[in-house]
Amino acid sequence: xxxxxxxxxxxxxxxxxxLYVEYxxxxxxxxxxxxGLLARRMDEGNLELRDNLTxxxxxxxARLGIGNMPSIPRGEVSxxxxxxxxxxxxxGPHGGGQ
Amino acid sequence: MAELRxxxxxxxxxxxxAQRAFESVxxxxxxxFEELDRTSYLDKFAxxxxxxxxxxxxxxxxxxxxxxxxxxxxxxxxxxxxxxxGKNLGYGGTAPVLEGSVVLDLSxxxxxxxxxxxxxxxxxxxxxxxxxxxxxxxxxxxYWLSTPGxxxxxxxxxxxxxxxxxxxxxxxTKNICGLEVVLPDGDLxxxxxxxxxxxxxxxxxxxxxxxxxxxxxxxxxxxVVTKMGMWMMPEPESLMGMxxxxxxxxxxxxxxxxIAPLRRERVLTQSPSIGNWMRAAAVLTRRTDWTDEPGALSxxxxxxxxxxxxxxxxxxxxRLYGREEVNKAAYKxxxxxxxxxxxxxxxxxxxxxxxxLEYTGWTGTPMTFPxxxxxxxxxxxxxxxxxxIIEQDGDKALAQFQRTYARYQExxxxxxxxxxxxxxxxxxxxxxxxxxxxxxxxxxxxxxxRTLVADAKEQGYGEYRTHLDYMDLVADTYDFNNNALxxxxxxxKNALDPNGIIAPGKSGIWPRAFAGERGQ
Numbered sequence: 001x002x003x004x005x006x007x008x009x010x011x012x013x014x015x016x017x018x019l020y021v022e023y024x025x026x027x028x029x030x031x032x033x034x035x036g037l038l039a040r041r042m043d044e045g046n047l048e049l050r051d052n053l054t055x056x057x058x059x060x061x062a063r064l065g066i067g068n069m070p071s072i073p074r075g076e077v078s079x080x081x082x083x084x085x086x087x088x089x090x091x092g093p094h095g096g097g098q
Numbered sequence: 099m100a101e102l103r104x105x106x107x108x109x110x111x112x113x114x115x116a117q118r119a120f121e122s123v124x125x126x127x128x129x130x131f132e133e134l135d136r137t138s139y140l141d142k143f144a145x146x147x148x149x150x151x152x153x154x155x156x157x158x159x160x161x162x163x164x165x166x167x168x169x170x171x172x173x174x175x176x177x178x179x180x181x182x183x184g185k186n187l188g189y190g191g192t193a194p195v196l197e198g199s200v201v202l203d204l205s206x207x208x209x210x211x212x213x214x215x216x217x218x219x220x221x222x223x224x225x226x227x228x229x230x231x232x233x234x235x236x237x238x239x240x241y242w243l244s245t246p247g248x249x250x251x252x253x254x255x256x257x258x259x260x261x262x263x264x265x266x267x268x269x270x271t272k273n274i275c276g277l278e279v280v281l282p283d284g285d286l287x288x289x290x291x292x293x294x295x296x297x298x299x300x301x302x303x304x305x306x307x308x309x310x311x312x313x314x315x316x317x318x319x320x321x322v323v324t325k326m327g328m329w330m331m332p333e334p335e336s337l338m339g340m341x342x343x344x345x346x347x348x349x350x351x352x353x354x355x356x357i358a359p360l361r362r363e364r365v366l367t368q369s370p371s372i373g374n375w376m377r378a379a380a381v382l383t384r385r386t387d388w389t390d391e392p393g394a395l396s397x398x399x400x401x402x403x404x405x406x407x408x409x410x411x412x413x414x415x416x417r418l419y420g421r422e423e424v425n426k427a428a429y430k431x432x433x434x435x436x437x438x439x440x441x442x443x444x445x446x447x448x449x450x451x452x453x454x455l456e457y458t459g460w461t462g463t464p465m466t467f468p469x470x471x472x473x474x475x476x477x478x479x480x481x482x483x484x485x486x487i488i489e490q491d492g493d494k495a496l497a498q499f500q501r502t503y504a505r506y507q508e509x510x511x512x513x514x515x516x517x518x519x520x521x522x523x524x525x526x527x528x529x530x531x532x533x534x535x536x537x538x539x540x541x542x543x544x545x546x547x548r549t550l551v552a553d554a555k556e557q558g559y560g561e562y563r564t565h566l567d568y569m570d571l572v573a574d575t576y577d578f579n580n581n582a583l584x585x586x587x588x589x590x591k592n593a594l595d596p597n598g599i600i601a602p603g604k605s606g607i608w609p610r611a612f613a614g615e616r617g618q
Contacts, residue, residue: 001457004464006232026228026250026466033466037473040384063138068472068479070142073192074130075157075203076184 005029016088019081020048023072037068048094055086062086102136103151105177105198106615113153116174116200120156123166128157139184139201141193141566143472143480145532145543150193150566152179155201161280161324167202168322169284171599175611178202179601180322182223182255187248187469188481188529189259190566195603196615202322205252217241217330218275218301223254223323227464241330242462244268249464254326258316260563262518262525264459266367266419267331269520274312276300276327282320282595289315292327301327317563318587319601320594331419337460338425338448339417340432343410345442350412350499351492354517354524356439357414358490361519365428368460369519372414376514379403380471380531385512393510410442417460422450474512477535482543484550485527486559490519498526501553509546525562551575570617573606 005025007013013021020028027034028047039045047053059082065071072082088094104113113131120129131154139152158164171178179194180202192201204223210233211220221230227249234241244263246256257270267273276290290306291297304312315323344353353372360366379388389399404410416432418425429446436444449455457463472479488498495517506513506528514529528550532539547568554560555575564572576583587607591598598609608616 001463001465001467003457004228004231006228006235008232008236022229026226026464027469031465031467033469036467036470040473063134065138065142068469070185070187070191071138071140073138073155073184073203074135075128075139075155075201076205078127 002031004031016084016086016091017094019077019085020088023077023081024085027069034069047089048092050089051093053086053089053092055083055090058086058089059083101133102153103197104153105196106612108176108198112174113176116170116176117154119170119173120167120200123170124156124158124163128159130155130157139192139203141191143187143191143482144193144534145480145482145540145565146567149197150190150195151197152192152194152201153198155203157203157206159206161278161286164202164204164280164322164324165284165286168280168282168599171200172283172597175597175599176200177599177602177612178322179604180204180223182252182258183226183250184255185226185248185251186255186259187250188483188565189563193566195566195569195601196612199602204322204324207324212237212239213301214239216302217332219328219330220276220301221254221326221328223252223326225253226251227253227256231462231464240333242267242333243330243464244270244273244462245459245464246270247459247468248466250466250469253328254323257326257328258323260317262369263462264368264371264415264417265331265462267329267462268369271313271316273329274316274326275302275304275329276325277312277315277323278325279311279315279321279323282597282600286324287311287321288325290327301329314590317605319604319607320590322600331462333451334419334421336422336425336448336450337417337419338422338429338446339415339460340436340447341415341445342413342436342441343443344412344414344440345410347411347499347503348496349410349440350517351496352439353412353414353492354490354495355492356435357416357519358492360432360435361521362490364521365431366416366418366519368417368419370414370416371516371518372412373516374412374513375400375404375407375409376512377413377516378407378409380474380512380514381468382407382470384476385474386476394507395512408443415460471514471529471531474531475533475536475539477533479531479533481529481531482547482565483527483529483563484547484554485525485561485563486554487562488517488524488526488557488559490522490524495524495526498557498559502526502528502550505546505549505553509542509549511542511546526559569603569606 035045062072177199179199183205184192207222208224209222244265244267260271276292289311292300516527518525561572598611602612
């Protein structure tokens with residue numbers, strides 16, 4: 001199993017990327033539950049490597065939950081922070097810093 | 099979407115007033131009463147989608163804010179349901195016991211204070227396993243975490259629900275050393291040596307003076323925990339052990355009887371977990387990869403799964419932690435004992451500081467991939483667990499397995515069971531994975547669960563932890579002297595929380611104010 005990615009492994013991350021590492025990468029990193037289940041349905045299971053995500057889709061999927069992903073409430077991740085995460089993923093693919 | 103549900107005997111007008119009061123102390127951006135918010139705080143793995151709807155949520159970022167909202171809740175007699183990170187999936191997650199409660203979301207409180215010499219830490223509720231792991235890595239601290247299979251949640255939240263990991267520090271509730279708690283009247287207390295204002299030993303000595311209160315705030319609704327002291331395991335020089343497979347279901351007896359004395363003697367200091375072939379299959383594959391036959395998996399399919407993964411009917415991993423010379427001596431004992439037990443295969447493993455580390459539960463690495471098991475039946479998956487405490491005895495464990503397995507066959511549910519060692523008990527975790535998009539399956543989960551509870555009750559086996567739906571049912575099984583323990587818990591509850599505003603119904607403890615809700 002690869003080592004989990006946390007902020008110590010992305011020391012230069014700021015903004016949406018830093019928020020993604022703090023709130024999302026536990027399940028959406030290379031060995032996470034989210035990546036594993038997405039890989040069963042699509043070619044690219046790792047969200048950071050996708051080139052077809054929109055911020056709106058990310059925010060909707062996270063807020064409402066989708067498939068096996070539980071919803072992420074505002075108390076945990078604010079609207080502002082979730083928007084920044086969505087914009088970061090929409091600007092993908094992001095290849096570095098694995 | 100979830101339309102508004104109010105607590106019993108509550109009005110919309112009062113809720114709006116309470117909401118305004120929360121906004122005045124927290125700011126509107128930490129108060130969440132829209133329909134989207136209610137939906138997002140539902141139990142994602144709910145078996146009954148109609149139960150446990152919150153009326154809204156609030157997020158606190160400091161102890162003072164928690165005290166302020168508790169005072170407001172008292173003023174309006176509005177029930178609050180505190181959550182740490184709300185990732186207690188399979189037990190209710192973010193949702194409250196009592197419909198209409200306001201979720202008190204503590205996930206933004208993320209402070210960590212570490213004592214590097216003693217290996218102790220003070221954590222706020224929002225510190226997740228990944229957050230603590232990052233902190234330890236970043237500061238190069240020579241300590242390992244103990245992580246559960248679902249490490250997405252809060253370290254404190256997990257310990258306060260008696261969650262477990264797999265290292266010698268695996269019984270997380272036992273590592274608690276000192277709490278800070280906001281009581282239901284808004285008062286602030288520190289337990290143990292924390293009650294002594296300038297004691298440097300709050301995380302060193304778990305007891306303090308007089309009655310010990312730490313466990314009173316575990317699985318309870320007597321207060322809102324805002325800080326938890328915890329011991330962490332010093333990084334060992336060596337990690338050594340074996341992964342062992344056994345061929346037949348009946349081998350459970352010899353496995354338990356071989357490992358148990360080693361655990362009681364503390365040759366083994368970690369909590370091995372004996373699990374069946376489903377553990378690997380449900381995480382790595384889907385049921386449709388193997389069969390489309392309905393009912394519980396047939397022996398043919400089980401054989402195919404075992405062959406594919408090269409595993410036994412049961413598997414267990416034993417691990418030794420500590421000085422290399424000590425581990426080498428202990429390993430010889432394990433090798434002889436397990437060899438005599440007649441295993442199918444023994445695979446030794448060993449690591450010494452300086453070598454590349456395995457990133458697994460044995461090394462306290464946080465992980466989420468085990469949750470892939472919710473996709474076993476496809477659809478919107480979920481799971482619920484039935485986990486009684488049984489004797490640490492091979493015959494009893496085998497009987498419990500046979501009884502439970504027969505029920506899984508009868509109800510047509512695929513069996514995922516494990517027997518995890520405490521020092522003198524076994525926790526028999528039985529998972530029921532389900533597909534929320536399969537109405538026939540969903541209709542049988544509740545009656546199946548109740549059957550298992552009743553079977554266990556006959557044997558004297560009670561659950562160690564349960565989902566919101568079953569808190570009353572499980573509390574009822576603890577029935578010595580006409581449920582004397584529940585009476586005691588409720589005397590304490592009513593003394594500490596006369597308005598009954600903190601998590602009414604949690605663990606079957608109902609305050610006077612909401613006593614009519616029991617069993618609803």
